[in-house]
Amino acid sequence: MKRSLVVVSNRLPFVISTNENGDPVRKNSAGGLVTALAPLVIKNDGYWVGWAGNDLTENMQIPESDDPTAIAHGIKSSQIIPIYLSKETFDLYYNGVCNGTLWPLMHSLPTLAVFRGDQWSAYVAVNELFSNSTFEAVKKFDNLDEKSNLVWIQDYQLMVMPMMLRNLLDEAHITCKLAFFLHIPFPSWDIFRLNPWANEILLGLLGCDLIAFHTNTYASNFIECCFYILGARVDRKEMIIEYGNKTSVVRALPIGIPYDWFEKNARIAPKPFNFKEKVIFGVDRLDYTKGIIQRVRGYERFLEKYPDCREKVVFFQVAVPSRTDVEDYRNLKDELEREIGRISGRFATAEWTPIKYICNNISQFDLAGYYRDARIGLITPVRDGMNLVAKEYVACQIDDPGVLIISPFTGAGETMNEALLVNPLEQDLIADAIKTAYDMKYYERKLRMNALQTRERLFNLDTWLESFFDAVDMIDNFKKMKSLN
Ligand code: ADQ
Helix, strand or coil: CCCCEEEEEEECCEEEEECCCCCEEEEECCCHHHHHHHHHHHHCCCEEEEECCCCCCCCCCCCCCCCCCCCCCCCCHHHEEEECCCHHHHHHHHHHHHHHHHHHHHCCCHHHCCCCHHHHHHHHHHHHHHHHHHHHHHCCCCCCCCCCCEEEEECHHHCCHHHHHHHHHHHCCCCCEEEEECCCCCCCHHHHCCCCCHHHHHHHHCCCCEEEECCHHHHHHHHHHHHHHHCCEEECCCCEEEECCEEEEEEECCCCCCHHHHHHHHHHCCCCCCCCCEEEEEEEEECHHHCHHHHHHHHHHHHHHCHHHCCCEEEEEEEEECCCCCHHHHHHHHHHHHHHHHHHHHHCCCCCCCEEEECCCCCHHHHHHHHHHCCEEEECCCCECCCHHHHHHHHCCCCCCCEEEECCCEHHHHHCCCCEECCCCCHHHHHHHHHHHHHCCHHHHHHHHHHHHHHHHHCCHHHHHHHHHHHHHCHHHHHHCCCCC
């Protein structure tokens, strides 16, 4: 079924930069969100509201795509509603609130969060811009009374805009469902209430008909926050919240990966490693939530505790720098590089380097080969909404299967029970998990990996989208099921 749809996300599926003549050109963005949402917008002739980078100014036209291989190639410029932000506003809103306040707080790391009123005002102002632009997009729909009209808002950058948009739509008597998906964790009430603007965020989200999270834990944390902080009426069993005259349905809809794409490319991707040692592999955005420092130190402990394994393994870490405008992220890069240097210096021999480190992006196609040839996938976030890397690693284990080691503090860790689950905060536990994985015999590896693969193949990206739209279409039925107190 085709429906009138607006997707709203902080970033558009491309950034605009200028070529040597000063003309704007699209530079494609990759990543899970674009892979999932671009085909949806194309199929439905929908709109996409978002920011396209600092180079885009109001007097510029959005160019058409000139790259037929780009996932967002089929999105015409008339379907794009760009948000223009000054450098100063972007800094307060994005580097300030999104990355400096909300990111650490939502990942239950409140001591890293900075709370500043001027930054918060910018966050609210930017959310208002998004709300106004989305309202203009909705007004272009063919039928403003159609029940299937939908706005789908993405992630923590846009948590106060839903209620703003709801009010605009109600005043204009436009029928349109609002849905929200949070890609990162929603923390417990006791952490969330540290945010001086907790009420505003909850009230903002309650402008939506459907509010979805990766896991039941996050969904129930959100319900408890609405109950304790706002005093909202909640039905915990049916997962429904009522506040004032608004009713919202809450759901856990865990995201999946394009499984077949990874499996297929694992068959043809080039061989990345030309050494005989077993490879322990990690790939992440360079972010303190990903537990990369803890991982490296756990590996050091492994080499210390199990000297027989030295020269028989190599730890290969790929980390792409991100959010380099934020000090904590710059410090993390320095610290990681110091630690890698120190550990290499401590254990390396003339013939063997214990850690190889690439500080860059690698293509998803090449990545399929890295995953395939790694004996151990070592994924140790201290907190992560879901973690797609764990799922991608599993999809690429096509021949002699490797072993997945994963932190239980990730959404993925809540369901991937056949992996080795390890608390990354204790180095000995990481060291012992690596040893168990290193020693694991073929039949156990195969048994565990088969079970992991069956689940991820079934609950892939398409299943996620289907379950999201099923939930959207059932909203009115769900709302009738409430028995609130
Ligand atoms: P991220 O924090 O970005 O996503 P993750 O889920 O691991 O984390 O996804 C990262 C993606 O980027 C993966 O597809 C991975 O292959 C790719 N990637 C990472 N480092 C790379 C590198 N150096 N080179 C090439 N590719 C690299 C947020 C949340 C997650 C949630 C997702 C989706 O923080 O918890 O799983 O959204 O909802």
